[in-house]
Amino acid sequence: MEKVLPSFLDRLQRCCGVEPGDGIVVACSGGADSTALLTLLVEAADRLGLRLQVAHLDHGLRLESGDDARFVAELAAGFDLPFFQRRVDVAEVAERMAENLEAAGRRLRREFLREVADRTGARFIALGHHRDDQAETVLFRLLRGSGSTGLRGMAWSDPPFIRPLLGFRRRQLRSLLRSQGISWREDASNRDLGRARNLLRHRVLPLLTELQPDVVDKLADFAARTAIDEDDWRRRVEAWLARHAAPEKEGLCLELPALRSCHEALRLRIWLAALRRVAGRQTDLTSVHLAACDNLLSGRPQAEIHLPSLWVGRRYQAILIRRRPPEPATSWEVFIDGPGRYMLPTGGELLVSVEEGPAGETGGVAEFALAETPFPLRARNRRPGDRFHPAGAPGGRKLKDFFIDAKIPRERRDALPLLLSDDTILWVVGLRRCEGRRPHAGAKTLKVAFSEGESG
Known part of the structure; x- marks a missing residue:
């Protein structure tokens, strides 16, 4: 203990940012690594006045998992520490949520640990990853085709999570436990070579060690x-996002021209940071996903892709990133049988009045000769086959083509109200009125004003 503790205390404070009096949730599975972590933190708590809580999530994947939970409970009791535990059927959750088993376990474990931290007011959650785990992570990500962002491995501090053992080898931690007479639990599934991580640990790294004895270091x-x-790079990415990204309904909106002008090295990092900002850091994103996003910049002006837990769409000069695709448009129609206020299903309202003469149109106001535009009128969203004769245009055309030329994003097209007399589109509200039907001075005038409002 005397050889390990000074180094541990230094890294705990210098690398992880822990300060005297901090509260820490210790994630403990009962294995050697997390047991060593708990043992060292107990020693550190005496010196730094730390407040420790022990947390254990039983994944319900092994018959002996209940024994692991009891072991950790006894360990916590032996140190006179508060103990929190929960049992979750990870396999059932993974199947129900269509998640990878390992990803579901990691997500549920972190949710539980955050909950314990919130309940106890802890500033940090300590994880038991060590130097060998770091080497395995880097090698595993390299084999999966990760870029340099992934090859940085696990961070000492990724608040609220900290990894105070990253400077220690696995053998050092086990030697520490043996010297203190402290036992631990062995998880037989860690020897299962059918799992890629175990194969890397027990077969690949030993072979690499024969070529390079200090390969782990x-x-x-x-x-x-x-x-x-x-x-x-992170500072550059954050500066770019501060200038060219804006919060958008359920996600983020990026300026496409600014993104396209970036060097590829910066651009791919921007993609990764933006995707994680919307989906969370635990979403499994690879270089294949980033390449698919990047292809949107040179493809059709309106296109979209689906990623794990994410939807990414190009809408002309904007990139939209959301947790889920936009909802399909539903048809709606409002009948206007005379002057009054008419609320629209997509938000906003139309104020319809009859005036003694025209007062002039604006972007939100259209005027029509009442004699040529009798009630009833209709307001609705677009339909297949709609045609429109915009003011100033030589003739009618498909409404879809008008939207394309005006570079109106697909989702906004579905939400834009249309004002109709019989089957004639009088006004694409807020954009363009139709040709003709203009009121003359002194003639009865139908005035329609649109005001924005909250949807639903």
């Missing part, structure tokens, strides 16, 4: 150097 050091570079 080399990979971990590579991650540390990459992290330095990525910190600089």
Whole structure:
């Protein structure tokens, strides 16, 4: 303990940002790594006045998982620490949510740990990843085709999560436990070579160690150097997003011209940061997904792709990123049988009045000769086959073509109200009136004013 503790205390404060008096939730599975983490944090708590809570999530994947939970409960009791546990059927949740089993377990585990931190007022959640885990992570991501953002590995601090053991080897931690006479639980599934991570740990890394005896340290050091570079890239990405990204309904809107003008190295990092900002950091995104996003910049002016937990759409000069695709448009129609206020299903209202003469049109006001435009009128959204003769145009055309030329995004087309007399579109509300039917001075005038409002 005397050899390990000073280094642990230094990294806990310098690398993880822990300060005296902080509250920490210790994620403990009962395995050697998390048991060593708890043991070291108990020693640190005496010196720094830390407030510790122990949390254990039983995934319900193994018959002996209940024994693991009891072991951790006894461990916490032996240290006189508060203990929180929960049992979740991860397999059932993964099937119901159509998630990968490992991804579902990680998501549920982190949700539980955050909940414990919120309940106890803890500032940090400590995880038991160590230097060997870091090497495995870097190698695994490299094999999956990750870019340098992924090759930075796991961070010491990713608030509220911290990893105080990243500077220690697996063998150091087990040696520490043996020297203290502390036992731990062994998870037999960690020996299952049918899992890619286990195959990497038990077969690939030992082979690489024969070629390069310090391969674990080399990979971990590579991650540390990459992290330095990525910190600089992160600042550039955040500066770009501050200038060219805006919150959008259920997501984010990016300026396409500004994104397209970026160097590819910066652009792909912007994509990744924007996607994670909307979906969360745990969403499984790969270089294939980023390439698919990047292809939107040079493709059709309106296109879309579906990613894990995300929808990304190009709408002319804008990129929209949302958690889910836009809802399909539903048809609606409002009958206007005389002057009055008419609320529209998509939000806003039409104020219809009869005036003694025209007062002049604006973007939100259209005027028509009442003699040529008798009641009743209709307001509705677009329908297949709609035609429109815009004011000033030589003739009628498909409404769809008018929208395309005006570069109106697909979803806005469905929401735009149309004012009709019989089957003639009088006004694409807020955009363009029709040809003809203009009121003369002193003639009865139908005035229609549109005001914005909240949808629904």
